[in-house]
Amino acid sequence: MLLINPPIAKPCEPPAGIARLAGALRGRKITCTTLDASLEGLLFLLADPPAADDTWSRRACRNLRHNLAALRTPEPYGNFDRYSRAVTDINRVLTLAGAPRLSLSLVNYQDETLSPLKSNDLLQAAAQPERNIFYPFFAERITRLVETEQPAFVGISLNYLSQALPAFAMLGFVRQRFPGISTVLGGGLVTSWLSKPGWQNPFGGLADHLVAGPGEGPLLALLGANADSPCAAPDYSALPLHDYLAPGIILPYAASSGCYWNKCSFCPEKAEHNPYLPLPTTQVLHDINRLTKEIRPSLLHLLDNAVSPGLLTALSENPPGVPWYGFARVSPQLGNLDFCRQLRRSGCRMLKLGLESGDQGVLDAMDKGIDLPLVAGTLDALKAAGIATYIYLLFGTPSENLAAARRTLDFTVKHHEAISFLNLAVFNMPVAGPDAAALSVSDFYEGDLSLYSDFDHPLGWHRKEVRRFLDQEFKRHPAISAILRRDPPLFTSNHAPFFQ
Numbered sequence: 001m002l003l004i005n006p007p008i009a010k011p012c013e014p015p016a017g018i019a020r021l022a023g024a025l026r027g028r029k030i031t032c033t034t035l036d037a038s039l040e041g042l043l044f045l046l047a048d049p050p051a052a053d054d055t056w057s058r059r060a061c062r063n064l065r066h067n068l069a070a071l072r073t074p075e076p077y078g079n080f081d082r083y084s085r086a087v088t089d090i091n092r093v094l095t096l097a098g099a100p101r102l103s104l105s106l107v108n109y110q111d112e113t114l115s116p117l118k119s120n121d122l123l124q125a126a127a128q129p130e131r132n133i134f135y136p137f138f139a140e141r142i143t144r145l146v147e148t149e150q151p152a153f154v155g156i157s158l159n160y161l162s163q164a165l166p167a168f169a170m171l172g173f174v175r176q177r178f179p180g181i182s183t184v185l186g187g188g189l190v191t192s193w194l195s196k197p198g199w200q201n202p203f204g205g206l207a208d209h210l211v212a213g214p215g216e217g218p219l220l221a222l223l224g225a226n227a228d229s230p231c232a233a234p235d236y237s238a239l240p241l242h243d244y245l246a247p248g249i250i251l252p253y254a255a256s257s258g259c260y261w262n263k264c265s266f267c268p269e270k271a272e273h274n275p276y277l278p279l280p281t282t283q284v285l286h287d288i289n290r291l292t293k294e295i296r297p298s299l300l301h302l303l304d305n306a307v308s309p310g311l312l313t314a315l316s317e318n319p320p321g322v323p324w325y326g327f328a329r330v331s332p333q334l335g336n337l338d339f340c341r342q343l344r345r346s347g348c349r350m351l352k353l354g355l356e357s358g359d360q361g362v363l364d365a366m367d368k369g370i371d372l373p374l375v376a377g378t379l380d381a382l383k384a385a386g387i388a389t390y391i392y393l394l395f396g397t398p399s400e401n402l403a404a405a406r407r408t409l410d411f412t413v414k415h416h417e418a419i420s421f422l423n424l425a426v427f428n429m430p431v432a433g434p435d436a437a438a439l440s441v442s443d444f445y446e447g448d449l450s451l452y453s454d455f456d457h458p459l460g461w462h463r464k465e466v467r468r469f470l471d472q473e474f475k476r477h478p479a480i481s482a483i484l485r486r487d488p489p490l491f492t493s494n495h496a497p498f499f500q
Contacts, residue, residue: 001025001032001223002142002151006167007041007134008109009160012494013250014039014241016303017157017187017215019234020254024216027232028225033149034238037138037170038163042094042106043243044137050096057096060089074247077498080486087489090245102133106245106490109162116164117447119202125165126172126206134166139173146178155184155219164189171206184219186211192451195272197432202448214257214277231279233287236295245491247498248298251291251322255284259305261329263367266356266397268451269305271430281314288320299349299497302326306354309333312343319346325497327352330370335377340385349497350388350420353378357393357400358411365399372411379418388420388500390493396427396466398435401459405466409474416479421487421496424474426466428452 003022005015018034025032046068049061060067067086070076076083091106098104101112114121129135145151154174158167171183185207193199194212201210211218220227234253241249258276259269279287288300300322304311306329315324316339328351333339357363360372382389393412395405412419429436431453440456454463474480488495 001030001153001155001219002145002149003032003034004142004154004156004170005034005036005038006156006158006163006170007038008105008107008162008166009038010107010491010494011039011042012244012246012491013252013301014236014239014244015157016234016252016254017159018155019236019239019252020231021155021157021215021219022238023232023235024220025223025225026235028220030220030223030225031149033145033151034235035141035145036239037134037141037166039240039243040141041134041137041166045097045104045133046090046093049093052096056089057092060092061096063089064093068245071245072242072247074498077247077495080499084489087491091490098133104133107162109165111165114165115445115447116161117445117450119448121447122164122168122449123202123206125168126175129169129173129176132166132169135169135173138166138170139177142170142174143177146181151181153182153184153222154178155186155215157215158185158187158189160189168206175206182208184209184211184222186215186218191274192268192272193449195274195432196451213274233290236291241295246298246495249295250299250301250494251295251297252301252303253284253288253291254303255279255281255311256304256308260308261306261369263369264354264356265366265434266394266427266430268430268433271433278308278311281311284311285314285318285320292320292322297322300324300347301494315348316342316346321347323347323349323497325350325352327354329353330355330375330378332374335374335381337381337384340381340387344385344387348387349500350390350493351382352390352392352493354392354394357397357404358408359400359404362397362400362404362408366397375411376415379415383418388497389418390421390423390496391419392423392425394425394427395470396457396461396463398427398439398455398458401461402465402469405461405469406473409477409480413477413479416483419483420500421493422480422483423487423492424470424484426463426470429455 003018005018015036022032022034052058052061067090070086076086094104103110114125156167191212216231217227256278258274260276262270300320307326324347330353429452441453
């Protein structure tokens with residue numbers, strides 16, 4: 001089987017999805033090949049920079065090879081300005097390569113004429129794969145792999161909207177060039193599609209199999225293998241680990257799928273009814289120990305929606321031997337300074353925390369299950385322990401108004417010294433979210449595959465007003481703007497631990 005990660009995903013760490021599938025297949029002696037077409041495709045485009053006719057573009061093209069090499073070393077991460085220039089210059093070359101039809105970057109792919117939210121547009125991308133900018137790369141690369149490995153199946157892991165159009169172009173190419181090969185489409189975005197109310201598959205003539213949720217079991221069943229025994233650890237061995245844009249290898253690892261809290265009213269995990277499926281803690285520790293010895297990463301990235309309190313305790317007692325970071329929930333456990341210090345000694349470099357709001361009424365309406373004194377205590381304990389925080393705030397939820405948003409501003413300013421990084425987002429209503437039935441909703445994006453709805457805010461706190469508040473008040477506060485300036489451009493939380 002050929003497993004493909006399509007363009008474009010952040011090229012800083014290997015794709016965990018196809019590595020997990022490869023481990024499951026190879027653990028049962030099933031031959032498979034992994035292709036990170038996102039990383040390889042981006043490097044393919046960058047290998048032939050376009051002509052440049054302005055000062056910035058000429059500088060970016062001239063320094064491209066040096067900047068790519070620099071981002072694979074620790075040096076620029078010690079100088080934020082130098083790092084930022086290297087990242088934005090590399091991105092400038094990609095922008096030139098995509099113009100004028102594409103808005104192309106290290107982290108995104110947008111086509112002026114085709115939308116990843118419209119099934120007809122995805123089918124058009126599949127019908128004309130030669131129109132995709134990555135076609136010269138993937139046509140040759142997939143052909144060579146198919147002729148060499150002779151796979152009976154090609155599986156594509158589609159997780160982000162930025163991957164959708166290239167993924168379908170690749171699907172169309174495989175269907176046209178190798179009609180005897182069965183195609184499988186899975187990943188996070190496909191899982192979301194399949195969970196939509198009234199879903200009807202428009203891709204039956206293109207993808208032979210659509211897989212929702214963790215793909216190991218369905219793939220093993222499809223290949224006639226036993227899926228009952230424990231899954232093997234992810235297998236990254238065939239991926240180009242030293243080519244990613246990071247100062248060392250980042251090892252991504254998912255100890256669970258779904259969310260152990262699974263109550264937040266705004267969360268797609270709840271709207272899509274995704275179950276919480278944790279791996280046994282003993283297996284997680286064994287996998288991490290084995291992978292860190294084999295790969296020798298510079299950083300462990302835990303991919304869980306929220307690392308469980310039990311796993312945090314296990315990591316604090318069984319250090320993985322490498323710096324690590326991940327998402328966690330605010331909890332009494334993290335409000336304990338002694339525990340946070342133990343986490344820091346275990347290698348915890350940074351924790352991402354979904355605070356969402358600094359207004360208690362909004363938090364209660366979201367069913368976040370946290371209170372502001374606990375949040376404050378958690379931030380203080382993590383700072384005292386030397387653990388960086390990447391805080392996520394969400395504005396424009398149905399229970400928020402301007403006064404509540406200003407209370408979030410006040411809370412953030414009050415605790416700004418304990419906040420290392422900030423992510424600010426405007427609320428999108430999941431189409432199947434629990435609040436959608438009680439509100440007047442309309443199409444947010446045009447397209448049958450859209451996962452979100454617009455809504456008539458019950459308190460009159462509409463998106464335009466939310467954005468005005470963020471731009472004219474929140475971001476302009478000196479304490480807030482200083483935090484926002486620290487955020488690594490484009491790579492954001494994926495590179496943030498290297499600046500601590």
